[in-house]
Amino acid sequence: MQPDQIETFLDLVDSRSFNRTAERQGLTQSTVSGRIASLETALGVRLFTRSRAGTELTTEGLKFAPHARILRHAWAEARHSVTPTGEAVINIRLGIQSDLAPNHLGHWMQGFRRYLPDCAFYIEPDFSAQMCRDLTAGASDFAVLYTPYASPDLHFTSLGETRYRLISSETDRRAGLRPATYIRANFAPAFDMHHRMALPELQETPIAAGQSATIAGLLSRLGGSAYLLDVVAEELIASGNFRVVTDAPIIRQPVHAATHLRHRTSKLHRHLLRVVQQTFAAA
Missing domain, CATH: 1.10.10.10 (Winged helix-like DNA-binding domain superfamily/Winged helix DNA-binding domain)
Structure with missing residues (x-):
């Protein structure tokens, strides 16, 4: 076999x-x-x-x-x-939702290294579906993701949520939004569902993307309107070129930790989970 x-x-x-x-x-x-x-x-x-x-x-x-x-x-x-890990005892493979990595990864790594000083880490920012496949196949050890795709082999823990805010270089009111300059964000199925319910008139747009950093770059160059992760939106607002669309709803995206069912009670994975839980509790 x-x-x-x-x-x-x-x-x-x-x-x-x-x-x-x-x-x-x-x-x-x-x-x-x-x-x-x-x-x-x-x-x-x-x-x-x-x-x-x-x-x-x-x-x-x-x-x-x-x-x-x-x-x-x-x-x-x-x-x-049996993969070489240098002086480290264990090599841990982490999957991180691509939109969370820039603002959370540094804090997580500080905690991971404090609890697990003898471990080496390989980090792969990715999207939920691929991370769930990697966990199931044993190609990843632990992941923080938006969408918990059901599998008999995986265990999920709710961590909290992130917030997405609509900003614009053109208007601070929903009535002033234009489909021609609107960048359609789609970070996860839950986000997409809430967006469709909140802004049904802004589904058909010339540009769409699934990562805040990408959308922020497009907005900075082209102008227009889009939903962004709260902290990314604040950076653009601070530049003086963008405003919050005040009557558009904040969209909240649930966040989950995931691991293989076989590892959910292991000491190592409990340490990983504790670090990311503390980060979201502090936020």
């Missing part, structure tokens, strides 16, 4: 299509079929059935799926454990 067989099996569980799994993994369909056939031979059972409706798990496949996820995670941890 090979790690690539497990990875292909789990992708097929998700895609329910040999063609789609081949495309997603950059393989030929015959390679996907061969890996599944070899895995079935090793286990002595059929894992999938094919029909016009698609590819479905057999009863044995359903039973094997949770074990496959454990095997994939264990293999990733095994590889990680």
Whole structure:
């Protein structure tokens, strides 16, 4: 039984299509079929059935799926454990929601180094969906994210929320907003839902982006209006070129910590969680 067989099996569980799994993994369909056939031979059972409706798990496949996820995670941890870390005892891989990294990461690292002085850290700013996939696969140890994508392998803890404020170089009232100069922010599904409810007239715009730093750069160069993370909005307002749109609602975005279910009670992960909880409690 090979790690690539497990990875292909789990992708097929998700895609329910040999063609789609081949495309997603950059393989030929015959390679996907061969890996599944070899895995079935090793286990002595059929894992999938094919029909016009698609590819479905057999009863044995359903039973094997949770074990496959454990095997994939264990293999990733095994590889990680032998990765050179210099003088550090442990190398910790962190995922951080890209919009939170610039303003929170420094505070978090101070706390992480205080509690875990013998650890080395690799930090990857990213978006929620990819961070959840990395945690499930064992490619990441701990993440702070906006959207907790449901998975039987992941554990989420609510940390609090961040605030997004609408600012403009053109007006301080909602009636003065123009779709032609409005930059549509979309930081997460929850944010998008609240935005659609609050400002239905500003859904079709020429520019959209999903990161406050990017939007701030566009506003500084082009002018216009957009929602920004509170602290980023304050910096632009302080420049004297932007104003708060006073009758537009503040949009609040929930924030969560995430880790693999196997690690949720470990001492190391409790330290990581404590640091980010303290940061949000102070805020």
